[in-house]
Amino acid sequence: MATRTTTVNDMSIDDLLERAAELKGELVAFAQGPRFARRLDAVLFEAAEDDGFLDEGTTIQVMDYFMLQRRLSDGPTVLERFVGQRRPPLADHEREMLLGWHDVVESCFEVRRFDGDAVLLHNLIDDLVYRVYSNMGRTGFATVRVGMFVVGRIVPLHPATDVWMVTGAYTPYPKSARRQLAEAAAHQLTTHPELLRRNPAVLQKAREIQAAHRADFIDQVGADITVLPPLEAQETLREHFRRQRQRALAGLDAGRAAKVGPAPEPRLPEDMLAADNIALVYDEVEGLNQYRDFGHLDDLFANPRPARDRTNLALLREYLNDESVSPLAIRRLVQRHPDGADPVFRALLRKPGFTWAQDGEKLLRRHKKAFFDREPTPSVSAVGERLAELLRAAGQRTRAGIRWPAGLTVLSRR
Structure with missing residues (x-):
């Protein structure tokens, strides 16, 4: 051994x-x-x-x-x-x-080679190679061959080492599944661009793409924030993504562009479509975000009358307490209407001495701890070299592909 x-x-x-x-x-x-x-x-x-x-x-x-x-x-x-x-x-x-x-890496890996009891796995999402062991020894990889793929979870064996260990179960796939698995990995990456955080080079590429998209969004709507009725917001998003798609296709030769299938148009979730209004915010760091009924809070901060506006105070409390809502939303409200921050939060918190300048960031850290515990990542993804190769080989999108295995549901919970 x-x-x-x-x-x-x-x-x-x-x-x-x-x-x-x-x-x-x-x-x-x-x-x-x-x-x-x-x-x-x-x-x-x-x-x-x-x-x-x-x-x-x-x-x-x-x-x-x-x-x-x-x-x-x-x-x-x-x-x-x-x-x-x-x-x-x-x-x-x-x-x-x-x-x-706690530092779980969950992905689709390509089997590169064996080295003693370890296997070198190429993560298709972050484009890094991990040296991985099983606590069962070499027998833990009995069903795995070079060139195959495995979908599973790994953790650091110990933070003082540079090696990893399989945790939970993993699912092996033959080489013949490479096209479908590449599409599944690309979908996960699109949905969860934070998975790039381990690879600084690919992460920087994503930031550059995001900067270009943001500039185009500002050119399209005239600012990096706009508040619209839901259907108009949805059409604005569709136009934004159509523009990015056209830009991407313009960089391909005619033959490759012809093989690219139609992209699904973005559709806002039903709860968003049921809102009175939606804010589209394209932040320089956090990328494109959508916030439901943001316009009501914008009015509250612009003309604070907390004693007569209990409904919108309740909405602000939802923004504050919802761990999935970035601090960006509240920061933007304060930036747009700095004079309204103190009276609004004094009424919300029932603290007459509250001042945003002194207490605002502490409030956000208390309610949005998860956002302060990790470095912000772009809202767009950059594809690594190996995944790009597999996607190019796939050509037109496979309609009846492999669904991301049911066991890997963690990403959807983050």
């Missing part, structure tokens, strides 16, 4: 893998205990198909997500609870190892 020594208490990769397997077994037993039963059942039910069925692979993946990433109602993950409550207490290097498992 090939080993590599590390600086983690002079433990080899084999030693770390053995210990990781032991602690992972304890973590699974802890998560399946009675204190988490109701919450685990709810997560499994959420992931089940319409008929309530969950296959073994999906169950393992959802269980892994529940332990490592799903935050409990009071804030911590099951993993954090386990690390804090295990008796006897974990050694410092063991605590560091387990808490490093």
Whole structure:
């Protein structure tokens, strides 16, 4: 068995893998205990198909997500609870190892080659190669061959190493599935551009693309923000994406452009279409965002009359409490109407001494912690070289492709 020594208490990769397997077994037993039963059942039910069925692979993946990433109602993950409550207490290097498992990479990987007990996996989404082990040794990759693809989850074996470990289950696919898997990976990347964050070069490319799109949006509507009725907002988005598509096709030769199938036109969600108005904001850093009923809040800040505007104060409270809404929305309101910020938030919070200049950022950090815990990423994606090769080889879009495996539902929950 090939080993590599590390600086983690002079433990080899084999030693770390053995210990990781032991602690992972304890973590699974802890998560399946009675204190988490109701919450685990709810997560499994959420992931089940319409008929309530969950296959073994999906169950393992959802269980892994529940332990490592799903935050409990009071804030911590099951993993954090386990690390804090295990008796006897974990050694410092063991605590560091387990808490490093929060850093999950979930993707479609191409199998590059084997190196001893490790396999080198090329992530089609972030275009990086990961050296990955299984805590089952080489037998953990018994179904994998060079040139195949695997869809699954990996975590750092230990933050002090540069190697990774399979977590949960993975699904192998033959070489013949490369076109469909490339399209599935491209769809995930389009939906979740934050997945580029590990590759600075591709991330910078995405920022450059976003800057060009933003300039075009400003040219189209006259500013980086516009508030419109829902149907007009939807048509504005469609025109924006049509312009970007035309620009992209202009860079292709006639033969390649002819193979590109029709792109689906963007459609706002039903709850957006049911709003009174929608703000389209193309921020320099966060990219293109949409906010429902933003116009009502814009009026509130422009002409603050909190005592007579309880409905819009309730709407502002929703903006503030909704963890999925970026601080950008509230910052924009304050930037547009700085004189309205203090009276509005004093009424909302019932704090006569509140001032935005002194208390505003602290308020946002308290209610939008997740946005401050990570670096903002562009809202557009850049495709890495290997995925671009596979997509070019695919030519016209495959209609009956492979759906992103059901077990990998974590991305849709972020």
